[in-house]
Amino acid sequence: MKHESILVIGGSGFIGSHIVAGLSARGRRVIVPTRRLTRARHLWVLPTVQVVETDVFDPQALDRVLAQSDAVINLVGVLHSRPGTPWGPAFERAHVELPRRLVAACQRQAVRRCLHMCALGADLHGPSMYQRSKAEGERIMLDAAGLEVTSFRPSVVFGPEDNFLNMFARLQSLLPVLALGGLQAKFQPVYVSDVAHAFINALDDSTTIGKVYELTGPRVYSMKELLHLAGIYSGHPRPVIGLPDALARIQACFLEHVPGGPLMSRDNLDSMKSDNVASGHYPFPADWRPTPLEAVAPHYLSGR
Ligand SMILES: NC(=O)c1ccc[n+]([C@@H]2O[C@H](COP(=O)([O-])OP(=O)(O)OC[C@H]3O[C@@H](n4cnc5c(N)ncnc54)[C@H](OP(=O)(O)O)[C@@H]3O)[C@@H](O)[C@H]2O)c1
Numbered sequence: 685m686k687h688e689s690i691l692v693i694g695g696s697g698f699i700g701s702h703i704v705a706g707l708s709a710r711g712r713r714v715i716v717p718t719r720r721l722t723r724a725r726h727l728w729v730l731p732t733v734q735v736v737e738t739d740v741f742d743p744q745a746l747d748r749v750l751a752q753s754d755a756v757i758n759l760v761g762v763l764h765s766r767p768g769t770p771w772g773p774a775f776e777r778a779h780v781e782l783p784r785r786l787v788a789a790c791q792r793q794a795v796r797r798c799l800h801m802c803a804l805g806a807d808l809h810g811p812s813m814y815q816r817s818k819a820e821g822e823r824i825m826l827d828a829a830g831l832e833v834t835s836f837r838p839s840v841v842f843g844p845e846d847n848f849l850n851m852f853a854r855l856q857s858l859l860p861v862l863a864l865g866g867l868q869a870k871f872q873p874v875y876v877s878d879v880a881h882a883f884i885n886a887l888d889d890s891t892t893i894g895k896v897y898e899l900t901g902p903r904v905y906s907m908k909e910l911l912h913l914a915g916i917y918s919g920h921p922r923p924v925i926g927l928p929d930a931l932a933r934i935q936a937c938f939l940e941h942v943p944g945g946p947l948m949s950r951d952n953l954d955s956m957k958s959d960n961v962a963s964g965h966y967p968f969p970a971d972w973r974p975t976p977l978e979a980v981a982p983h984y985l986s987g988r
Contacts, residue, residue, distance in 0.1 A: 686888050687755035687797055689713040693740055693786070694759030694801070696724035698845050699838075702880035703757060708732045710884070715749050740782065746789040755797035755887060758786055758825070764946045765813060772951075775817035783821040787828040799883050800825045800835040804872075804898060805960050812954035826894070834892040836882060838899040839960050842977060843876030844984040851947070852914035853985050856922040863925040865932020867908040869956035872900035875975040882969045892969075900962045901974045907956070913977070917985035929953075 695704045695716035707714050708730040717738035718724045724735040738745045740760075750756065760782050765772030771779070783800070790798060806818035825833045842849050855862060879899050886892040905913075908924055915921035927935060932953055939947040962968075 685797075685890070687712070689715070689753045689755075690887070691715045691717070691749050691753040691756040691795075692759065693717055693756065693782075694761065695757070696727065696735070697759060698843070698847065699801070699841055699876055699879055700757075700759045701726060701845070702843070702876050703759070703883050704733055705730060706880045706884045707887075715753060717745075717749055741777075741785060743785065743789060746785060747793055750789050750793040750795050753795055755799070756786065756790065756795055757799045757801075757883060757887075758783065759801045761801060761803070761818070763814065764940070764949050764951065767951075768813065771813035771817035771820075775813050779814075779817035779821040780824065783824040787824060787831065790831055791829070796830060796832045797887070798825060798828075798831050798833045799886060800833055802835045802837045802896070804837045804839045804900065804962075805955065805958055806837060807958075810955075811957040812951045814951055814955050815958075822896070826896070832890075832893040834886045834894075835896045836879070836886075836899055837896060837966065838874050838879050839872040839901065839962075840874075841876050841879055842873045842981055846876070848873075849910065849914045849917075849981055849985060852911050853918035853920065856911075856915040856920040857918065859922065861923045861925060862911060863927050863935075864907075864911070865927045865929060865935065866953055866956040867906065867911075867924065867926040869907045870904050870959035870961050871907065871910065872904050872961045873910070873977050874899050874901045875977070875980055878972075878974050882972070885969065896966045897969050898962050898966045899968070899972075899974075902976050904959075904961050905977075913981065914985060917982045919986065 694700045696718045714733045716735045721737045762774050762778045765774035802822040803818045807815050808819045822835050911924050936948050936950045940949045
């Protein structure tokens, strides 16, 4: 079935903006709810895209945007929360409560097709609150009666507007030397356009219903290698020194409280206790040919 009108919750963000632009380029009508219209100003100019200021946690508001849609993509996610067991309040709200409300609204509005954004390494028993809450949100979506759900688990995502290689580059342009924990942690970064294509291709493909896909790039890197590459590509390579775990936790505790939001948290360090690489437990999408980081990152980092 071809889905013509798609609600993209979290469509104003880094990955969402690529998915929304791709859907618009294919002539699909897209509704993007946002908490603040100005957050999505880059989407205003796209034909077929309607940005609406809406609280998606309000059942009536969610019903209103769903009533105009025949499919929904949920991309809402946060990286930090105050602590809690099994996860903190911000993770509960974004990763667990929203999927619960979305399932109920889809059932009320008879919108069956849902694409859901989880994350590589999501695990109900994982070491971090982020991983545990992401796994619970995915479970809620996949178990929902009457819904046709596909879930995606990307590794860390790179692209011109990423908050990952760009942050590594920015830190190296500001500091003479970097001292960080978790340098041995492994990642398999994936390009944002590849992630967007995986979502768009799955939308009308009924063979993806009920499935979970991992989205990873072609190569595994340690955190230290990624820092090194970001430094080289941006023209500010700096020495990188590994911190022992105890010092890294003290540093993260400090970075949780920097003005403008946490740069890094103790929960991020907990996430890095398990390597963020393809597990082999879930398939890749059909025809998955991921773009190498080396083909893209030098171009956008060199402009920094
Ligand atoms: N980036 C990565 O490397 C990566 C890797 C694996 C998985 N993921 C997952 O992919 C998804 C998108 O990531 P991203 O990097 O594109 O994130 P992002 O740029 O931070 O965008 C997040 C989006 O979620 C919305 N949002 C956040 N908290 C919300 C809340 N409490 N209520 C309503 N809306 C909220 C924001 O909407 P408004 O601010 O406009 O309201 C924004 O559009 C997330 O679920 C993330 O966990 C990302």
